[in-house]
Amino acid sequence: MATEKIKPQLGVQLWSVRHELNRDFSGTLKRLKAAGFNAIELATELGPYKAKPKELRSLLEQLKLKVSGAHVSITQLLPESIDATATYYQTLGAEYLIVGWDPRSWDPNGVDKLISQLRSAQSVLSKYGLKMGFHNHDKEFSTYQNTTFWDYISQSTDDNFILQLDIGWVSAAGKDPINYLKRYPGRTYTTHFKSWVPDENINNKAIIGMDLIDWPSIIEASIEVGGSQWIILEQETAPKGMKTIEALIKSKANLQQYLSSYMSTRKDIKS
Template identity: 40%
Template sequence: MKNKLVTLMCACLPFVSQAALGHQENSVVPKISVQLWSVKDDIKSSFKQTISSLANMGFQGVEFAESFGPFENNPEGLKAFLKAKNLAASGAHLGFEQLNKQNFADTVAFYKAAGVSMLIVPWDERAWHPEGVKEVVSLLNDLSVQLKPHGMRIGFHNHDQEFNSFEGTTYWDYIAENTSQDVVLQQDVGWTTYAGKDPVEYVKRYPGRTLTTHYKVKLPEGTKGKLPIIGKDTIDWLALTKANIAVGGTLWIVVEQEEYPNGLTPMEAVQQSKRGLEKVLKQL
């Protein structure tokens, strides 16, 4: 995604530390959220109805993408609306500029009141630039420290470019290895596989860091006979989910749909991917 919760308090930290240090298995299946960018046009035209429809599909949470409908200036109302739909905010996507010195206090106040504790930067071109990536690492580490007293975490979300080669590894590995354990590595599985990398390996490589992960399909070029729908693609979702549970510390699986094959509407495509994910979860 190129544009643009459960509250993660101290109670969650022992589990994260355990996953990071002891690699012990966790039996808790992550909750299921949906990235609202998947249905961005529906959200803009009818925020409440769209959220209600997603709740009726059985989602347990939503991840925001800087669109809040009638609650743009009413985070308390937004939190209450979600609660009435039996939904939680699994996180939010936002740019670094929203957490700069001028905007930090207002941004934190809004998301805290809305019940959001994981703030994820979804896109920054510096992340695959030899000097820019160092700026990204510095920002993530600084924001991690600043957000911690508020019971919040900063995170970063990959695209395929972060897997370009850099200093004998990849930009994504550089970010992971040079940021605090408290910085969330929100893996976008679709982009990881599109880049030719193994998403399971990346969960295992950085234990306890995949607190939230995007389950999205981005078919590698040349793929035949598959669809960009969970369960109709090339990804071993069962192996990935087991890794997320055992090693990743994953609290939320976030379904994201950016392609709508065979004439499906965005809502229909989201529903099909959710059904595919449900079949995977039944195998656990």
């Protein structure tokens, strides 16, 4: 997946605020917009808009929020449902659909079937102008056939198939995210930036810039090698006494400082 080097757009994965969305969908989106987010990556929580893409698009246009893409289940991409799924997200102006989780991705008896379904779905989605990909957790980095399940999936899909690397989960698996960005150059069109700290460092705050991850190097590799056009911020945990959305806003502020610092040194990268 060849991509030019540009400053990635920043979005937020709505799974971060799923509980807030369940209580007040539109109000939560308004709060994210007020916090400076201009784009969202949809999750499974669609509130009252699950079957109303035109109404959801109208709300997003009012808030001036762009949809980068969405996490979907493989069930939504099977032959009997994929056209409806593609039409829904095409209506919202999404660029890509990512299968966010499937336990067969670390199952020796299921991974080949999953890959077959991913390939078939990619073929259909391309006709709608949508990119297709898969998102990792930690178990995909378990050993399989002298490599890992993640490598097996990556090598069994073509170069246009997005490998949405989740930096936090790769770190949790004890692997080096930069190594994986370099191993499959140009395939991380969208990357999940999520803080992570090991249990023995529980006093460290799980907020970008206050954790143990080398974010400046991650940013450089994502842009220079991974070809990231989207950086999607996700917040799964928060320090004690802080709401998740507050931690998300803090992570965003720190991330933007890293991004600004990097971009100030790279005049050859388009903003």
